[in-house]
Amino acid sequence: MNTGSNEFSSVTNALAIDGWCVVPDLLSSAQTQALAAECRAMHEAQQLTPARVGAARTATPLRGDSTHWFQTGTRSAPQQVFTDRLDALRIALNRELMLGLVECESHYAVYPPGAGYTRHIDRLRDSDARVVSAVFYLNEGWQEADGGALRLYLDGGSHRDIYPHAGNLLLFLSAQFEHEVLPATRDRMSIACWMRQRMSGPVF
Numbered sequence: 553m554n555t556g557s558n559e560f561s562s563v564t565n566a567l568a569i570d571g572w573c574v575v576p577d578l579l580s581s582a583q584t585q586a587l588a589a590e591c592r593a594m595h596e597a598q599q600l601t602p603a604r605v606g607a608a609r610t611a612t613p614l615r616g617d618s619t620h621w622f623q624t625g626t627r628s629a630p631q632q633v634f635t636d637r638l639d640a641l642r643i644a645l646n647r648e649l650m651l652g653l654v655e656c657e658s659h660y661a662v663y664p665p666g667a668g669y670t671r672h673i674d675r676l677r678d679s680d681a682r683v684v685s686a687v688f689y690l691n692e693g694w695q696e697a698d699g700g701a702l703r704l705y706l707d708g709g710s711h712r713d714i715y716p717h718a719g720n721l722l723l724f725l726s727a728q729f730e731h732e733v734l735p736a737t738r739d740r741m742s743i744a745c746w747m748r749q750r751m752s753g754p755v756f
């Protein structure tokens with residue numbers, strides 16, 4: 553990926569045409585490895601929290617991951633590098649597609665073997681803030697036999713299985729695509745992010 557002002561032009565084109573794409577080179581492999589090492593260390597130190605679903609934030613069998621939200625002021629160096637790159641992408645999307653994205657929210661997620669996330673849409677029922685979903689994968693040496701695909705449901709009833717290979721960033725329009733995380737045979741690590749617009753009020 554070059555560093556000119558149009559470095560994200562293929563991404564913005566793909567998002568405009570298909571509504572989703574995979575970006576293979578957001579970070580260097582050293583930067584990706586630093587995030588993976590930190591995520592694994594936090595998981596091993598039991599610093600991740602079982603994920604919740606919905607406004608009631610209830611524990612749920614619908615998803616089996618544990619998470620840690622990146623927070624302003626307490627981001628580690630690898631988290632800050634990632635946040636800055638995602639922000640550059642957000643600004644490019646605003647410039648090219650006029651999406652009006654004002655911020656990103658991001659968390660580490662670890663799915664232990666056998667855990668998944670049932671078919672869902674990322675836009676919350678009472679909020680239209682989430683516009684673009686982004687998932688950055690942290691798993692070196694992932695094989696398709698390990699499972700763990702993100703299954704993205706497309707118009708017309710077909711789907712695509714995207715495997716969580718280290719360094720790949722999956723982007724899709726939050727309101728448009730149902731998706732699910734299929735269970736894997738090994739720990740599956742990622743950073744899940746949402747680029748948000750200003751809320752326009754309740755959506756029913």
Ligand SMILES: O=C(O)CCC(=O)C(=O)O
Nearest residue numbers: 669674687702733742744
């Ligand atoms: O990890 C993934 O591939 C997707 C996670 C997801 O769908 C979510 O957190 O909403």
Ligand SMILES: [Fe+2]
Nearest residue numbers: 672673674731
């Ligand atoms: Fe999702």
